Amino acid sequence: MSLTATCQRIVRDPLLSPTQKSHALALAAENALPYPDLPASVSDAMAEGVLCDMFEGHAPYKPRYVLPDYQRFLSQGSAWLELAPPKDFDEALDALRILYHHVPSVTGMPVWLGLLDQLLLPFVGALDDETLYGKLRRFWIYLDRVLPDAFMHVNIGPDDNRVCRLILRIDGELKQVAPNLSLFHDPAQSPDSLLMQAVQNIAQCGKPHIVNYPLHRDTFDTRGFGIVSCYNALPLGGGANTLVRISLKKVAEQSAGIDDFLEKWLPHYCEQASLLIEARARFLHLESGFFDSFLVQEGLIEEARFVPMFGIYGMAEAVNSLMEKENRPERYGRDQEANRLGYRISAQLSGYVTSRPQLHAWNGRALLHAQGGLSVDRGVTPGVRIPYGEEPDPASHVLALAPHHGFYGSGISEILTLDPTIRQNPQALLQLCKGAFALGMREFSANVGDSDLVRVTGYMIRKSDVARFAAEGSRLQTTCLGAEASELTGIRQRSPRVVALESCLSEC
Secondary structure (H helix, E strand, O other): OOOHHHHHHHHHHHOOOOHHHHHHHHHHHOOOOOOOOOOHHHHHHOOOEEEOOOOOOOOOOOEEOOOOOHHHHHOEEEEEEEEEEOOOOOHHHHHHHHOOOOOOOOOOOOEEEEHHHHHHHHHOOOHHHHHHHHHHHHHHHHHHHHHOOOOEEEEEOOOOOHHHHEEEEEEEEHHHOEEEEEEEEEEOOOHHHHHHHHHHHHHOOOEEEEEEEHHHHHHOOOOOOOEOOOOEEEEEEOOOEEEEEEEEHHHHHHHOOHHHHHHHHHHHHHHHHHHHHHHHHHHHHHHOOOOOOOHHHOOOOHHHHHHEEEEOOHHHHHHHHHHHOOOOOOOOOOOOHHHHHHHHHHHHHHHHHOOOOOOOOOOEEEEEEEEEOOOOOOOOOOOOOOOOOOOOHHHHHHHHHHHHHHHOOOOOOOOEEOOOOHHHHHHHHHHHHHHHHHOOOOEEEEEEOOOEEEEOOOOOEEEHHHHHHHHHHHOOOOOOHHHHHHHHHHHOOOOEEEEOOOOOOOOO
C-alpha cells in the first residue's frame, strides 16, 4: 500500500480519535523513510520472520523507553520548562504532570512515571491521609484520562509508607487500565501486611505486578532501576534505546535437532539480532539528535545509561519442536526433560548476550529479555511462558518457570490465571508469591478468571472495552492491541486454576 493510501485509510478510520490518527500518521511517515543500512543476512532473517524490530519504525528518532531521574527534576526544577523546584505536594504533582508530556517513548507517551511514593513523600508535610487520598485520587484519574496508555507504569515500594498504601487503595477502587503498577517487594523491609494489600488488589483488579526487588537491585548499579511498560527492568536515568526479538520457534523449525539448534542456528541468529541492534542504536545515537535534548542537558537522562533489549519469544514452541525432532514425547511446562532443555537454551542465550559487546549500551552489553509478545503473534507463545490452555496447577507452573528468571535481566514475567474463589483465600496467593520469589522469580503477576480488568502480555485491558471496540473504538490507546490479541493470540484460552483450598471454602 502506498504512503498516500495508508494515510487516507488512517484519516478515514471512524474508530480512531484525532490523537490516535496523529500518532498513526507519524508512524506511517517514519516508515516511508529508508531503513538503516543492514547486512543482507539480517534483512533475510527479518523477511523470514526469525527477527523482529517490534515495529519501532524505520528511522529511530527517540528511544523505545525513557526513565528520567524525576527526583533530580523535583529537586532542581527545569530551565527548559521554566519551572522552579516545587515547594509543596500540589506543586510536585503539577511539575510531574508537565514533565510527563515531554518524556518520549515508542508509544508516544511516557512509559515510566517514576518510583512515585518515594518522589512524593518529601512533599507530604502535615497533610492528613484523607487530604492526600483526595489529591492522589484526582491525580490517578488525570493519568488515565490524559495519558490513556496501559504501557504507562508507576513503581511503588519496597518500604511501607502512607503514599504507597494510598496508591494501592486508590488503584483498587478505581480499577483503571492506566497506569500500570508495580510494587517492589523486599522481605527485609516490606511487611506481609503490605503484600497482603497488594494480593487483595490483584484479586479485584489484576494489579499490581509484584517485583522481587533484591533480585532486580543486584542486576543494576547503585543509581537504581525502574520497571517500565509491561514489566521491563532498565537503568534509572537512562532506558532502552531499542528492542529486537528472536523467534525461537522459527529457529527450531529450521534446525535438524537439539545439537543443530544450539551449535549452529541459535548462535547464527543471535549474531544477526546483535547486528540489527547495532544498526538501530547507531542511528538513534549518532544521527537522530535525540541526545541533544533538554532531558540530557539538565541531567535527567544520560546517554551512557541506555541499553538495548535483546528479546526472545516462542521458547515453548521451540522446545516442543526440538523434542519432537528427537522423537521425545515430553512437553514444555509439564515434563522435566523438556523444561531442562528450556533452561539450557536460556543459559546459552545469556552467555551470548553477556559476552557480545555493544557500542551503544550501558556497561557495553545488551540485556536479555523474555519478550511478552505482540498482538499479531499467531501460534507462538510470549517469552518463556507455557502455552495458553496447557498450564499446570499454579505451584507446578511456578516451579517450571522459576529457573529461567535469573537469566533475563531486563525483564521476564509469567501471568497466572486464577479461579475467582481465590478472593476467599488471599493468604494462598500471598504464599504463592513469596514461594515464587524464594525460587528466584523476578516478577509475580496474576489475573482472576472473571475480572473485567485483565493483563494481556503485561499491559491491562478491560474485557468490556474490547467488546465495544469494533463498534465504538476506545479512548484508551491499548484497547485496539487487546482486541487484536484476543482474536489472534489465544489469551482467552488461559486456564483459571485453584491455588490451594479456596474452591472447597466456596462450597462450605
